[in-house]
Amino acid sequence: MREYIMPGSQRTLLFAGMGVGVLCLILSWFVGTDEFHTRFWTNLLHNTVFFTGISFIALFFICVCITAWAGWYTLFKRVWEAFSLFMIFGFVIMIIIALGNYMGFHHLYHWNDPDSIINDKIINHKSTFLNKNVYMIGGLIVMGVWYFFARKMRSLSLAEGRDGDASFSYHHTARVWAAAFLPFAGFSSAFIIWQWVMSLDAHWYSTMFAWYAGASWFVSMICLTLLVLLYMKSKGYYEQVTGEHIHDLGKFLFAFSIFWTYLWFSQYMLIWYANVGEETIYFRHRLDNYPVLFYGNLLINFIFPFFVLMRNDTKRKFGSVGIVAVIVLFGHWWDYFLMIKPGALHTAHELAGHGHGHGGDHGGHDAAHAVEHASHFVSGFTLPGLIEIGVFIGFLSAFLYVVYTRLASAPLVSERDPYLAESIHHHV
Amino acid sequence: MTIRDKKVIYGLYDDEQDLLKAVKAANKDHLDILDVFSPFPVHGLDPLLGLEESRLHIAGFIYGALGTLTAFLGMTWIFTRDWPIVFGGKPHWSVPAFIPITFETTVLFASIGMVVTFYVICGLGPGVTNPTLDDRLTDDKFAIAFDAGHIDSGAAESFFARTGASEVNTKIL
Numbered sequence: 001m002r003e004y005i006m007p008g009s010q011r012t013l014l015f016a017g018m019g020v021g022v023l024c025l026i027l028s029w030f031v032g033t034d035e036f037h038t039r040f041w042t043n044l045l046h047n048t049v050f051f052t053g054i055s056f057i058a059l060f061f062i063c064v065c066i067t068a069w070a071g072w073y074t075l076f077k078r079v080w081e082a083f084s085l086f087m088i089f090g091f092v093i094m095i096i097i098a099l100g101n102y103m104g105f106h107h108l109y110h111w112n113d114p115d116s117i118i119n120d121k122i123i124n125h126k127s128t129f130l131n132k133n134v135y136m137i138g139g140l141i142v143m144g145v146w147y148f149f150a151r152k153m154r155s156l157s158l159a160e161g162r163d164g165d166a167s168f169s170y171h172h173t174a175r176v177w178a179a180a181f182l183p184f185a186g187f188s189s190a191f192i193i194w195q196w197v198m199s200l201d202a203h204w205y206s207t208m209f210a211w212y213a214g215a216s217w218f219v220s221m222i223c224l225t226l227l228v229l230l231y232m233k234s235k236g237y238y239e240q241v242t243g244e245h246i247h248d249l250g251k252f253l254f255a256f257s258i259f260w261t262y263l264w265f266s267q268y269m270l271i272w273y274a275n276v277g278e279e280t281i282y283f284r285h286r287l288d289n290y291p292v293l294f295y296g297n298l299l300i301n302f303i304f305p306f307f308v309l310m311r312n313d314t315k316r317k318f319g320s321v322g323i324v325a326v327i328v329l330f331g332h333w334w335d336y337f338l339m340i341k342p343g344a345l346h347t348a349h350e351l352a353g354h355g356h357g358h359g360g361d362h363g364g365h366d367a368a369h370a371v372e373h374a375s376h377f378v379s380g381f382t383l384p385g386l387i388e389i390g391v392f393i394g395f396l397s398a399f400l401y402v403v404y405t406r407l408a409s410a411p412l413v414s415e416r417d418p419y420l421a422e423s424i425h426h427h428v
Numbered sequence: 429m430t431i432r433d434k435k436v437i438y439g440l441y442d443d444e445q446d447l448l449k450a451v452k453a454a455n456k457d458h459l460d461i462l463d464v465f466s467p468f469p470v471h472g473l474d475p476l477l478g479l480e481e482s483r484l485h486i487a488g489f490i491y492g493a494l495g496t497l498t499a500f501l502g503m504t505w506i507f508t509r510d511w512p513i514v515f516g517g518k519p520h521w522s523v524p525a526f527i528p529i530t531f532e533t534t535v536l537f538a539s540i541g542m543v544v545t546f547y548v549i550c551g552l553g554p555g556v557t558n559p560t561l562d563d564r565l566t567d568d569k570f571a572i573a574f575d576a577g578h579i580d581s582g583a584a585e586s587f588f589a590r591t592g593a594s595e596v597n598t599k600i601l
Contacts, residue, residue: 265524265527268524269527269528272524273518273524275516275517310489312485427471
């Protein structure tokens with residue numbers, strides 16, 4: 001059971017990646033076309049939500065596995081623990097964004113526009129839930145509880161690895177905490193997704209949105225797990241993680257890609273079928289102005305993994321499952337891009353419309369539409385530009401840096417975990 | 429696998445671990461196992477017997493694809509050519525509305541097709557009686573069977589005695 005030592009070259013590479021990310025973030029502050037620096041703030045929000053979500057889902061899945069008495073993942077559970085410890089860095093950025101609602105750093109959220117709160121009926125109606133105080137205080141409570149549980153599960157797991165025994169004493173304790181976290185995680189993740197992501201389109205809502213966004217996080221988490229494990233194996237760590245474990249992760253990737261599609265399509269079809277104007281506008285907008293993203297999303301996140309991972313052996317071979325993991329990870333980042341950018345851009349245009357003296361709700365709305373129809377391609381909004389890719393690389397490097405330092409800070413394998421033997425002999 | 433008019437010598441084992449060890453021993457001695465019987469799938473038995481991976485799932489994929497095409501093309505024909513009706517102001521060729529039914533038909537075709545194929549391959553079906561080697565094989569016993577025409581009965585008996593079989597019988601199937 002070797003300890004992981006982070007090689008200097010890896011550290012350099014990840015720092016270089018973070019450097020690219022910071023550079024691109026700074027660039028996105030200056031190249032934006034609007035006075036609110038919406039491109040910068042949406043990039044920040046987009047990547048923070050994406051990686052914090054991956055971190056949260058890793059914690060969620062650890063708790064699911066513990067509650068279900070699962071043992072197959074025990075060999076590499078440190079990877080998920082390391083994922084879950086990233087969330088604190090995401091929270092710092094989310095608190096900055098929450099502060100921005102008070103200080104006016106940004107105009108990401110339409111519901112935070114003082115004029116709209118008074119004059120816009122729908123936003124006025126929702127203002128008990130969509131306001132800066134709920135965003136800040138609710139967010140702080142949820143983030144605090146999540147981080148508390150992440151630390152708790154990690155410390156219990158470390159203690160179990162040090163002096164656990166066959167009496168399952170640590171496991172029983174961990175199971176109580178895990179079971180306590182699951183219902184909270186279920187409701188709080190929906191709250192967080194509504195507040196952070198869905199409220200960007202403040203007029204619109206969908207009851208399936210939280211599930212759909214959560215499924216996106218889950219698939220991304222599995223992709224990153226596969227990639228980290230394959231990397232670690234290529235460096236000679238985790239010899240005992242075999243094709244059997246990779247096969248199970250591949251099955252999760254396959255199954256949850258389909259689950260994501262199921263939710264994506266159910267949301268789309270119900271809105272398409274019911275044809276209620278205030279709901280369909282969300283998809284009308286995306287179909288008209290973001291067709292590449294919209295259809296590409298389905299192609300890259302459903303068609304591609306569905307047909308490639310359908311066979312037994314493509315889930316087991318490191319090459320094929322690794323390539324799918326890379327592409328689908330990017331695909332779900334792209335999915336979040338499509339959730340976040342159009343709404344924020346629309347808000348920015350609408351507020352710009354107000355600012356130029358059109359006045360009233362309709363003036364802003366029409367102005368926003370006029371701007372969107374005039375230019376079908378807005379780099380960084382209708383398609384991810386190089387800057388967005390750079391920011392993604394930066395966040396990915398930061399995430400991996402945190403993950404590898406956390407992996408290096410504890411034994412790679414939880415040696416005295418009562419489930420370790422089951423995990424080593426895992427066979428599907 | 430169907431076995432007909434064959435004299436079979438078989439040993440019964442009480443435990444699946446004994447069975448696995450016995451199959452390994454038979455492989456080592458190059459004894460030609462006719463078949464192995466078990467009340468449940470024994471983990472790790474397939475590779476020892478050199479069984480190929482089932483191709484049933486390939487048939488399943490073809491049935492599924494057939495179901496997809498049947499439903500999708502069928503609905504396309506019905507709603508655009510045969511009997512076009514306007515539903516809720518939607519176009520006649522409303523792909524999103526077709527998807528759930530296409531999905532269900534895919535599952536239906538794949539599942540029924542695979543069950544029927546499986547029954548045909550195994551020679552199962554209503555009214556078919558298959559000879560059983562020993563009734564206890566459906567309960568708590570495991571058996572290794574040799575073709576009595578291909579193995580010396582003394583060699584078989586010594587093999588069963590050596591590998592801890594609880595009982596050795598012969599039967600004509």
